[in-house]
Amino acid sequence: MESVTLIAPAKINLYLEIIGNRSDGYHELIMILQSIDLADKINVQKSSIDRIRIRCDNPQLPTNKSNIAYKAAALMTSEFPEAFVKHGGLNITINKHIPVSAGLAGGSSDAAAVLLGVGLLWNLGLTQSELEILGAKLGSDVPFCIGGGTAIATGRGEQLSALPSLENIYIVLAKYRSIAVSTPWAYTTHRQEFENIYNKDTQSLAARAAAVHSRDIVKAIVNRDTKEVAQFMYNDLEKVVMSKYALVLELKEVFVNLGVLGTMMSGSGPSVFALCESKQQAEEIKYNVRKTIPNQDLELFVSQLIGHGIQLVP
């Protein structure tokens, strides 16, 4: 085999609760992660030249060592030096469809696809859990992106337990092209707010305690009760991101006014998604959001929840 092509789906966070600080600077989380059918396409090809080369059709992304797909390939060359010597370099081509810096794990999913693709090209016979361990070295969301579907993630996000799949539910996804949120900034600001406000203000603390419902949303997923899933969605990072970016808050308000089942920011944002009753409702909501916010800076997608992560294109 000289080349493999893989589909790398985006993810949304149905739930993101920060439960504490960690000594390594990360945060202890409870998340519910969900794959969606909005996806990048990655081709991994053997090369006669002894190096890693990245090509990408989105000029916003670097093609050098700072690209997480490059880091994934470099990790494989250092973990499996004999295979690297035997098979030579790697040409990686990324067709980008997932918005960048959006809270949708686009980069993490590309990295997951590179790990899987290189493992296949080099006949390494890696299991999913071996790939997840490699993925955790690249980023907290990479392990989830490998298997995808619906999962509860704990630790810094790398410890996964599968949940029953929520396939065939439709969402509208909205992202302003010009807003890019720094994930470290969002977590640091949340931490500061928690230390400065929540710890001194019992009312804010009680309001947050009333809003966190990880058990209830898991139950709703197990029962496949979409309305309850929507009701118990939560994201601790919404408050900090929405206080800085009023347009993100406005998006949520527009979705609520249009009567969606529920709406939430994904990850550290700025993407906001709305859970819909049907594909038809999702198309109508997308049309009505566009009418309400004609700003062409706003990207809108109808997408479907899916039950898998990285997939090979036959």
Ligand code: C5P
């Ligand atoms: O793991 P990853 O590189 O994707 O994380 C990006 C940033 O998000 C980290 O540098 C950290 O600032 C923040 N983060 C965190 N706690 C987590 C996951 C991410 O503070 N559990």
